[in-house]
Amino acid sequence: MSEPGHLFTRTLSDVVGREALTTRLSEEFVFADLGAEAVRSLLTFDDLNRLLATCSPEPPRLRLHRNGSPVPVERYTESATSSRTARRVVRPEALYRELRAGASLVLDGLDRMHPPVGEAADDLMRLVRERAQANLYLIWGESRGFDTHWDDHDTVIVQVEGTKHWQVHGPGSRPYPMKNDVDHAHTPPRDADGELHTVWEGVLRPGQVIHVPRGWWHTVTGTGEVSMHLTFGFTRATGVEWADALVRRLFGEEVFRRDLPRFAEPEVRRKHQGELVARLVELAEETDLDGFLAERDARFPRRTSFSLPWPVEERVPGAQARVEFVPILPPPLTWEGERVVVTVGGRRYRFPAVVAPVLEAVALHRELTVAALAEHAGVEADQAAQVVSVLARHHLVLVR
Numbered sequence: 001m002s003e004p005g006h007l008f009t010r011t012l013s014d015v016v017g018r019e020a021l022t023t024r025l026s027e028e029f030v031f032a033d034l035g036a037e038a039v040r041s042l043l044t045f046d047d048l049n050r051l052l053a054t055c056s057p058e059p060p061r062l063r064l065h066r067n068g069s070p071v072p073v074e075r076y077t078e079s080a081t082s083s084r085t086a087r088r089v090v091r092p093e094a095l096y097r098e099l100r101a102g103a104s105l106v107l108d109g110l111d112r113m114h115p116p117v118g119e120a121a122d123d124l125m126r127l128v129r130e131r132a133q134a135n136l137y138l139i140w141g142e143s144r145g146f147d148t149h150w151d152d153h154d155t156v157i158v159q160v161e162g163t164k165h166w167q168v169h170g171p172g173s174r175p176y177p178m179k180n181d182v183d184h185a186h187t188p189p190r191d192a193d194g195e196l197h198t199v200w201e202g203v204l205r206p207g208q209v210i211h212v213p214r215g216w217w218h219t220v221t222g223t224g225e226v227s228m229h230l231t232f233g234f235t236r237a238t239g240v241e242w243a244d245a246l247v248r249r250l251f252g253e254e255v256f257r258r259d260l261p262r263f264a265e266p267e268v269r270r271k272h273q274g275e276l277v278a279r280l281v282e283l284a285e286e287t288d289l290d291g292f293l294a295e296r297d298a299r300f301p302r303r304t305s306f307s308l309p310w311p312v313e314e315r316v317p318g319a320q321a322r323v324e325f326v327p328i329l330p331p332p333l334t335w336e337g338e339r340v341v342v343t344v345g346g347r348r349y350r351f352p353a354v355v356a357p358v359l360e361a362v363a364l365h366r367e368l369t370v371a372a373l374a375e376h377a378g379v380e381a382d383q384a385a386q387v388v389s390v391l392a393r394h395h396l397v398l399v400r
Contacts (some may be wrong), residue, residue, distance in 0.1 A: 004121050064098050067144065077090050077091060108135045150188075
């Protein structure tokens with residue numbers, strides 16, 4: 001059985017090949033059979049029942065679809081009040097009825113509710129260096145929840161229970177379509193006879209994984225039995241994000257803050273436009289992609305987590321206390337004189353030099369005891385424990 005925290009960077013990469021996997025993501029369809037044991041720890045029906053009962057997700061986070069249309073929420077929820085706030089509560093018997101009738105259950109953001117799925121999502125983020133979210137899809141019978149469609153983000157589908165029939169048709173008439181786009185009228189690819197083109201067709205079974213790039217059309221239907229799969233979605237940075245970062249730099253330029261000379265003579269307006277274009281070209285050449293991506297990584301968010309009581313009491317953990325690194329992406333360490341600097345979630349932290357080897361070791365190994373951390377960092381256990389106490393205070397590590 002695989003550890004969820006290494007599902008993509010280790011298990012999937014071992015099957016596909018890490019270099020081949022990273023070069024094919026967002027560009028090509030990928031299929032891999034990891035085996036049912038590799039995904040068994042991600043999610044079971046017992047896990048799902050417990051999540052539905054304790055987290056009480058409500059629409060639109062939890063929703064039902066049938067034959068391409070949403071099922072009205074009144075069909076499977078009822079009004080309730082919690083802490084004086086009106087909300088919709090899922091009625092079990094109504095949910096069962098709709099699922100028996102062929103509805104598909106969708107539960108968004110499962111990675112924020114269920115730690116094993118969260119660990120797998122974090123692992124995918126370390127692979128693609130983009131934000132990812134995991135959604136659950138559950139259906140019985142031969143029906144379909146959605147019509148033939150494309151997604152505005154890249155997806156990695158992991159089958160965890162039962163089977164699901166997939167037809168992947170490939171990119172349509174508009175390459176690389178986006179969520180906020182100027183054209184949403186594009187169509188799926190078709191063969192010379194007018195039939196939908198098919199890149200891959202098959203039935204997914206537990207442990208099997210496919211990657212469908214953004215904008216690729218696909219048709220998904222039930223096989224007559226139960227199907228439960230997880231969709232891990234992520235969106236790669238595009239030239240639009242790079243241009244947006246460039247636009248943000250324009251606020252620091254006087255010529256761009258100046259009013260446009262609407263009522264001036266034509267030659268004055270032409271001169272002003274020339275100044276704008278010239279400075280824009282200079283800034284565009286200065287805004288290199290490597291720097292943009294590094295800045296994007298520095299703003300990468302941390303997953304919400306807590307480590308009470310350690311950061312409040314500021315106690316020094318013992319040698320066998322477990323330390324877990326909080327940042328999803330390992331941040332680069334830089335130096336300012338005698339102090340080491342690290343940027344996480346858009347915030348800069350400056351620490352004494354003694355913190356550097358401990359920070360490097362915990363970022364590399366992610367989870368280990370204080371004693372093991374001291375050994376990897378090459379420092380005394382007491383010193384490692386003192387550093388861990390400081391890092392916990394700044395929410396860079398958790399102490400268990």
